[in-house]
Amino acid sequence: MKTHSATEIKFSNGLKIPVELHKVRMVQKLHLKPVEERLAAIEKGGYNTFQLKTPDIFLDMLTDSGTNAMSDKQVSSMLQADDTYAGSQSFSRMEQAVRDVFGKHYVLPAHQGRAAENIISRALISPGTVIPMNYHFTTTKAHMEINGGEVLEIFTDEALKIKSDVPFKGNIDIDKLNGVIEKYGAEKVAFIRMEASTNLIGGQPFSIRNMREVREIADKHNILVVLDASLIGENAWFIKQREEEYHNSTIAEILLTLCSLADIVYFSSRKVSSTRGGGICTNSEELFLKMRELVVLFEGFITYGGMSVREIEAMAIGLYETTDETVIAQSPSFIEYTVNELDRLGVPVVMPSGALGCHLDAMGFLPHVPQEEYPAGALAAALFIISGIRGMERGTISSVRDQQGKDILADVELLRLAFPRRVFTLSQTMFVIDRVHWLYKNSNLVGGLKFTDEPKVLRFFNGRLTPTSDWPQKLVARFREDFGESL
Ligand SMILES: *Cc1c(COP(=O)(O)O)cnc(C)c1O
Numbered sequence: 001m002k003t004h005s006a007t008e009i010k011f012s013n014g015l016k017i018p019v020e021l022h023k024v025r026m027v028q029k030l031h032l033k034p035v036e037e038r039l040a041a042i043e044k045g046g047y048n049t050f051q052l053k054t055p056d057i058f059l060d061m062l063t064d065s066g067t068n069a070m071s072d073k074q075v076s077s078m079l080q081a082d083d084t085y086a087g088s089q090s091f092s093r094m095e096q097a098v099r100d101v102f103g104k105h106y107v108l109p110a111h112q113g114r115a116a117e118n119i120i121s122r123a124l125i126s127p128g129t130v131i132p133m134n135y136h137f138t139t140t141k142a143h144m145e146i147n148g149g150e151v152l153e154i155f156t157d158e159a160l161k162i163k164s165d166v167p168f169k170g171n172i173d174i175d176k177l178n179g180v181i182e183k184y185g186a187e188k189v190a191f192i193r194m195e196a197s198t199n200l201i202g203g204q205p206f207s208i209r210n211m212r213e214v215r216e217i218a219d220k221h222n223i224l225v226v227l228d229a230s231l232i233g234e235n236a237w238f239i240k241q242r243e244e245e246y247h248n249s250t251i252a253e254i255l256l257t258l259c260s261l262a263d264i265v266y267f268s269s270r271k272v273s274s275t276r277g278g279g280i281c282t283n284s285e286e287l288f289l290k291m292r293e294l295v296v297l298f299e300g301f302i303t304y305g306g307m308s309v310r311e312i313e314a315m316a317i318g319l320y321e322t323t324d325e326t327v328i329a330q331s332p333s334f335i336e337y338t339v340n341e342l343d344r345l346g347v348p349v350v351m352p353s354g355a356l357g358c359h360l361d362a363m364g365f366l367p368h369v370p371q372e373e374y375p376a377g378a379l380a381a382a383l384f385i386i387s388g389i390r391g392m393e394r395g396t397i398s399s400v401r402d403q404q405g406k407d408i409l410a411d412v413e414l415l416r417l418a419f420p421r422r423v424f425t426l427s428q429t430m431f432v433i434d435r436v437h438w439l440y441k442n443s444n445l446v447g448g449l450k451f452t453d454e455p456k457v458l459r460f461f462n463g464r465l466t467p468t469s470d471w472p473q474k475l476v477a478r479f480r481e482d483f484g485e486s487l
Contacts, residue, residue: 008333018333021326022422025072031388032058032487035479038385039472046464047381047449048397049390058388059428061417064331064356068274068421071321074314081309090312091303094279097316101252101323102229102259104281106288108295109305109312112278113230113268114139119280119294120226120266123287125149125190132180133193134172135159135201138398140193140228142458149190152180159201160411162361163343163351167242169204170197170235170354174213186221194262197231197238200394201412203335203354205238208246208257215261224287227262230271233328234355240325252323263287269311271356273318274421277307331356331419334429338419341433347440350414360436362395362413366446371396373448373468376413379439382446383415385472386479387435388487391417398460442478447471 009019033041033056045051049062060067082089095107110116117140125131127148133140134155141151154176158166172194181189192214197203218225236254239246246254259265264287269277280295282288292302299305304312321327332355339353348364362369362376369375376395383389395413402408417432424432439446453464 016337017426018330018337020422020425021330022069022071030058031055033388034487035385035476035483038388039476042381042384042472046453047377047467048460048463048465049380049384049392050461051464052384052390056388057384057390059424059432060390061357061419061424061432062390062392064271064418064420065268066270066276067418067423068271069423070274070314071317071327074274074317074321077313077317078310081313083309084303086301086303088303088309088312090309090316094312094316094319097319098279098281101255101319102265102281103256104259104265104283106282106285108280108288108291108302109307110266110278110280110295110299111306112270112276113228113266114143114278115299115306116266116268116278116280117143118298119291120264121147121149122294123290124224124226129188129190130180130184131190131193132172132177134170134195134206135198137195137199137228138458138460140195154180155198155201159198159204162348162364162412165352167205167238167352168207168210169201169352170195170206171210172206172214174210174217177214177217181217181221181223186223189221189223191224191226191263192218193226193228195228195230196235196258197355199231199356200398200414202350202359202414203231203234203356204350205235205242205354207243208239208254208261209243211258211261224263225261226264226266227259228267229259229265230268231355232258232267233272233322234332237325237328237332238355250323251325251328255323269315269318272322273315274321275314275318276311277305277315279305279315327421331421334419334424334426338417338429338433342436345433345437345440347436357391357416357418358432359394360391360415360417362415365415365440365443368444369446369448371409371413372407373450374413374465375448376410376415377449377465378446378467379415381449381467381472382475383436383439385475386439387431389417389432389435391415393460397463397465400459438482442475445471445475445478 041056121143125147266280336353338358348361350359377393448468449465
């Protein structure tokens with residue numbers, strides 16, 4: 001597998017580190033507090049990293065959603081925003097950007113990715129239908145199920161292997177897809193959903209070859225294909241790196257090819273264009289009209305869709321910048337560096353490295369913590385306590401309970417450390433590697449968690465938990481032994 005990237009520049013002494021191809025022109029002060037204060041903060045937050053507040057956090061690696069650094073061009077574009085309810089020129093510029101970058105003529109705004117999911121699910125899903133996909137995303141699944149649809153995940157056997165050298169773990173399993181259509185009948189399939197850089201299984205991409213096969217099956221059975229393009233820039237970059245046929249293609253060409261294979265493309269601008277907001281696009285007038293009715297009902301008029309026009313301007317520029325390899329390769333390059341270093345140190349991480357973050361394998365990290373005690377959530381809390389690094393649990397806490405009230409155990413227990421685009425420096429990245437490695441060496445001290453307050457829907461956002469023993473205090477004591485008075 002080719003691993004070089006636009007941000008990997010050769011050093012004469014053989015060092016292999018990514019170099020930032022941008023400079024910092026605006027900064028935000030960070031807070032690195034004493035370990036005891038962090039313990040108090042996570043206790044107050046119910047051992048849920050979503051409940052932490054910025055002053056208590058050193059490196060915020062919770063998510064890449066709405067946290068990427070904006071470019072000077074994006075910020076300056078906000079000044080020309082055309083603040084009008086209907087017919088805003090800002091929207092026209094965004095519409096043109098979507099047409100140019102994704103190659104779809106009809107464009108609808110939505111206030112973020114999940115809003116697009118609401119519109120698409122309401123328009124296309126009816127009770128009793130199924131939606132096969134390469135992997136689900138939390139908000140996607142919730143919207144589909146609310147509308148009576150059933151999510152069918154038909155990933156390949158390799159997808160959930162933590163350590164693998166398969167370049168496209170995000171591929172859909174073509175044989176299983178054929179099996180699903182045979183079992184349910186094509187008329188029961190609302191659409192096939194492909195998610196670029198599958199978020200929940202480690203930011204793993206799918207290949208164009210796989211997408212072409214999906215398209216062929218869809219055409220044969222007259223089924224729609226919907227592409228979740230929230231992380232499509234990175235997926236395109238991996239295609240250029242890892243799919244032989246496309247080594248010499250530009251990112252812009254790969255994006256157009258990918259989108260041409262879908263009937264509907266939707267996206268979260270919080271990721272794809274480093275702003276806020278989202279959108280839907282298609283070349284089908286019929287689908288456009290069906291969804292437009294819902295946009296005015298749920299989002300707002302079709303020239304702002306719940307977004308500020310300033311964000312819409314920045315989104316247009318951000319979409320064009322997604323075709324720039326030096327922009328979209330930055331985060332994957334830093335992730336690759338982190339993943340390879342941690343692997344070298346023996347820490348269990350999802351391999352090969354993917355998009356949006358470095359994913360620690362919590363079951364490998366904490367083999368003594370049973371899944372019912374949420375190893376990924378415990379690891380998130382422990383890492384925050386000893387470092388001030390905030391990651392996101394992507395395991396059973398992010399799952400749901402069955403009809404009997406038992407946890408549906410997640411396929412994988414991951415702690416995701418997101419690398420928003422162009423936000424963290426290499427020394428901060430080295431701090432991450434060091435603290436994760438230290439925690440791994442002391443992982444026997446980390447215990448489990450249990451819920452004390454559990455919301456019914458998307459419980460990982462607002463749920464509260466408590467440790468199953470006094471392990472956090474023991475961890476703090478060990479930290480002090482090793483680091484003395486240091487932060
Ligand atoms: C973040 C994300 C969404 C939801 O987007 P929001 O803007 O956070 O609502 C949907 N799909 C994928 C793959 C995502 O990563």
